[in-house]
Amino acid sequence: MSSSPITAVIDELAGQIPDRASSTGSVTDSEWTGLCEALAQVPDPRRRRGVRYPFAVILTIVVCAMVSGARSFAAIGEWVADLPADTRAGLGLTGRIPGPVTIWRVLVCVDRAALEAAIGAWIRARLDAVDTAAPRPTRRRRVRRVLAVDGKAMRATRHGTHPVHLLGVLDHARGVVLAQVDVDEKTNEIPLFSTALDQIPDLTDVLITVDAMHAQTAHADYPHARGAHLLVTVKRNQPTVHTRLKTLPWKDVPVGHTTTGRGHGRIETRTLKAVTVPAGLGFPHAAQAIQITRTSRPISNHPRDQHKHDFAMTLPRGDTT
Structure with a gap:
């Protein structure tokens, strides 16, 4: 084609x-x-x-x-x-x-x-229509709706004169892209964050997950204004916030969750620690900080483990600062 x-x-x-x-x-x-x-x-x-x-x-x-x-x-x-x-x-x-x-x-x-x-x-x-037609159980535990905003390069166009890069909104539970916009060659995903989410009529109490590219103050204000929550990865593209996250007293915070998986030739264990930050982190609406520690080991009998710390923030829809 x-x-x-x-x-x-x-x-x-x-x-x-x-x-x-x-x-x-x-x-x-x-x-x-x-x-x-x-x-x-x-x-x-x-x-x-x-x-x-x-x-x-x-x-x-x-x-x-x-x-x-x-x-x-x-x-x-x-x-x-x-x-x-x-x-x-x-x-x-x-x-x-x-x-x-x-x-x-x-x-x-x-x-x-x-x-x-x-x-x-x-x-x-x-x-x-499917949700409306599906029978509802008498007792159902409330499950928060989670949407991921992420970019994707179309492999079929990658080596052409006009490669296509799309920014999509994925429903975590259904695995379906609910909305997407084309990212022009002369720009990037950042200015199209709100454009993609504008296609979703109701974001009330929805959790939106994004990668470190979208750790922008405007991106924190947008879901807040629409009554949504934001979970954003923080890396060194936000050096001040990253430093503040890194210097939190993580040794005093108990592990909240641990998972272990095998894939890509290695065994990987992830531990999560979460802490409330009442004073904020100098980032709009930030209320929680999360530390993700990844320990990976090759499936072959190799003695060395590799440790890596990642950080994320949750920005609930309510004011916390």
Whole structure:
């Protein structure tokens, strides 16, 4: 497949549903309708003269084809050609069907941001519908919703002239990307932090996890204003806060949690210590400090252990300073 940015975006959607890779008939009538309605919000960049196929219909068949396993323009064209006649008619394709060249011409000129927003809204609506339909147990322990904001480079475009880097919002429990934005080559993830989270309608009492790149004061203020919590890794890109975290009396803090895992040729043990910092850390809304100690040892009988300390802060939605 061509490594154009827009196909990389849709390929990211297809990756959200890997169990459908071998299925060609897994898109229901209700999903057709809902997806068409969502994609109808994407502006049509084509000139009116010579338009043969509805814009939303082309986007819908592309998304559904890729979710069903198509990974090239030719495969998408074949997937459309194999649709039952009544399904094509329900989409408004009563005559000729769009070929690979037509599909390519549409995808290279579509508004990526609008497409990402439309797909994200559709995914969130589908998840909400599943949650509503699922039977609820009589007694259920409250589980906090956790979202991760993180960037991802699209491997298919990494060596092209215009590599694609996406900043996504991942639901920890479901493993689904709820929203994402394209990171332009001339910038980085930092200014797009709030842009990505703006796509999530309600962040009340949600915990947001981010890496050290997002240890920015503006990033602390944004979730606080929306009633959310923030868990942020702190490294030496914030030297003052990092020093304050490092000099806390960790020897006097008991271990709160320990995990051990095996992978990548080593055995790794992680211990967590958490302490409340009533006076703050000179960082907006900071209320807790966490020390993560990682001890790794090669699985082979090598006597030497490697220790590494990492730090994080939690920034609850309530004022603590």
